[in-house]
Amino acid sequence: MKLHMGPSQVIAWVYPVDRDRLEPGGHYLAQLKPRTPVVVGPGDHCILRSLTPVRTVGAG
Numbered sequence: 814m815k816l817h818m819g820p821s822q823v824i825a826w827v828y829p830v831d832r833d834r835l836e837p838g839g840h841y842l843a844q845l846k847p848r849t850p851v852v853v854g855p856g857d858h859c860i861l862r863s864l865t866p867v868r869t870v871g872a873g
Contacts, residue, residue, distance in 0.1 A: 814870070816847055817860040824848040827861065843871075 816825035829835055830842040845861070853859075861871040 814845075815862045815864055815867075816845055816851070817862065818851055818853055818857060821851050823851055824864075825861070 814825050814827055816823050825845045825847040827835075828844045828846065830844055832841070835841050835843070845859075859873050860869060861873075862869050
């Protein structure tokens, strides 16, 4: 996945917190682990997009 936070765009892995699989259209709690460090602060928003095809799959 590609994680967009402020001016940063980094590759990140998504790990569901309370289940093994995520279904389309649901609301889930997930842990994001960026490949490279990203500076964030409390209340910062993010967008999560697939790499190919490029589409928005989540936000936080």
